[in-house]
Amino acid sequence: MADSAGIPEGDAEGARQRQPGVTETTPLRQSIDRYLRYLTIERGLSRNSLQAYERDLERYCEFLAGREVGSPRAITSEHAREFVAWLRAPQSEDGLGLAASSTGRAVSSVRSLHRFFEEEGEIEEDVTRDLRAPKLPSRLPKALTIDEVQRLLDAAGGDEPQQIRNRALLELLYATGARISEAVSLDVDDVIDRDFVRVRGKGDKQRIVPLGSYAQDALNAYLVRVRPLFASKGKGSPRLFLGVRGAPLSRQSVGLILQEIAKNADLQKSVSPHTLRHSFATHLMQGGADVRVVQELLGHASVSTTQIYTKVTQDALREMYATSHPRARG
Numbered sequence: 001m002a003d004s005a006g007i008p009e010g011d012a013e014g015a016r017q018r019q020p021g022v023t024e025t026t027p028l029r030q031s032i033d034r035y036l037r038y039l040t041i042e043r044g045l046s047r048n049s050l051q052a053y054e055r056d057l058e059r060y061c062e063f064l065a066g067r068e069v070g071s072p073r074a075i076t077s078e079h080a081r082e083f084v085a086w087l088r089a090p091q092s093e094d095g096l097g098l099a100a101s102s103t104g105r106a107v108s109s110v111r112s113l114h115r116f117f118e119e120e121g122e123i124e125e126d127v128t129r130d131l132r133a134p135k136l137p138s139r140l141p142k143a144l145t146i147d148e149v150q151r152l153l154d155a156a157g158g159d160e161p162q163q164i165r166n167r168a169l170l171e172l173l174y175a176t177g178a179r180i181s182e183a184v185s186l187d188v189d190d191v192i193d194r195d196f197v198r199v200r201g202k203g204d205k206q207r208i209v210p211l212g213s214y215a216q217d218a219l220n221a222y223l224v225r226v227r228p229l230f231a232s233k234g235k236g237s238p239r240l241f242l243g244v245r246g247a248p249l250s251r252q253s254v255g256l257i258l259q260e261i262a263k264n265a266d267l268q269k270s271v272s273p274h275t276l277r278h279s280f281a282t283h284l285m286q287g288g289a290d291v292r293v294v295q296e297l298l299g300h301a302s303v304s305t306t307q308i309y310t311k312v313t314q315d316a317l318r319e320m321y322a323t324s325h326p327r328a329r330g
Contacts, residue, residue, distance in 0.1 A: 026070035032057050035116045044203050048181055056109035059087070059096070072117045077127040080110065088134060104133035143282040144275060148267055149174060153214075155265035161226045162244065166257055168215075168222035169241055169249075172197070173273060175215035177280035177298050180251050180273035186240040188227075191219060201299035209297055285309045 039045045039053060063083050069075055087103045089095020098106070114128040144152065153174070156167040173183055182199050190198040194216050196208050211219070227242060234246015241249045249257075254273055262271035277298070284294050295306040 026065070028064065028069065028071050028075075029061060031072050031117065031122055032061060032113065034120075035113055038116065046181070046202050046204065049202060052105065053109050053112075056106040057113060059106065060110055060113070072114075072122045073124075075114075075123075075127060077130070080114075080128045080131050083110070084131065084133070100134040107131055107133040142269070142275060143279040144267070144269075144271070146283060148265075148269075149276075149279055149283075151265045152262060152267065152271065156261045161229060164218075164226045165222050165230075165241065166261060168218040169254065170258070170261070170276070171215040171218040172211070173276040174280055175212045176209040177277045177284075178209070179277060179299075180254055182299075183273070184239070184241060184249050184251055184254060187238040188223070188240050189238065190240065191223075194220065199299065202301075205299065207296065207299050281306070281309045 036050065036054060036057070039050055045053070060083060063086055064070075064075065064079060067079065069079060084103065084107060086095050087098045087106055088100075089097065091097045111126075111128045111131060114123070114126045117123045118126045153167065153170055156170050157163060158167075169183070172178065173180075176183075176197055176199065178186075178197075178199050179201070182201060185200060186197065190200075191211075192198060192208070194211070196210050199207050199209055201207060227240075230242040230244055230246050231237070232246070233244070234242060237246065237248050239248035241254075243249055243253065251273075258271060258273060258276075281294055281298055284297070285291070291303060291306055291310060294309065295303045298306060300306045
């Protein structure tokens, strides 16, 4: 199996890709830069979250520059509504053609920016207060069945060093529900007494997640038999998961590894690292776990985010009832 550890991470690009035509020294640009510094220093946003804000606000600044708006006070509610329409308009109509989810995130970024402007006294009134994002379709997380997870893990097995590492990686992702960015950021010291792993989530918030016996055994095999071999070829990285040359695995590397394993497992559906996170949460809920416990394990700031998995469980129960009960259908 080819190792993908040498693929660079997408988020290793420059902090911000400036768009052509955007004036760098306008009062609006300076205010946006102050807001981004505030997000970094005072709110402690992760690099991924910060880059999402940067992309959204770069588009906003580009849009306003095209209308000769160069200061926060010059922005009107009409500008804000036109910006949302521009994001959603097809490219054939000179829009960006963004999906509702991407547009919703941009609206959230812009509203947050204007609240900052108001709190800092840069504007008298928040003109985005009534700005609404497009309604998102109700989409349930796509989870593997328990049997499909087992097939995936079996396909990752083997005695080759990369196979031992890959099995440990997949066992950990499924055992903890960690985001891919969290998994590749784990250090060896984050595995605590083999029983728990310390996960650093969004905003650098830490949570302690237990490891099941299968994940413990797979990690122990990797740490004893493989990681020292990989580490000897690198520069002494503390990261838990390394490539064959000793460099930390990137998110892209893990995605490619998982795709190859899913192909070998002959799974007839798309599988990504986030699929294992959804599967982790769904299987916990189906097993009777309390939603607050699942919230803590996933690192969700709000229980409302976790409650979507209760809907998944209800749908599974409804389907089982409909196919099993003799009086379920007329």
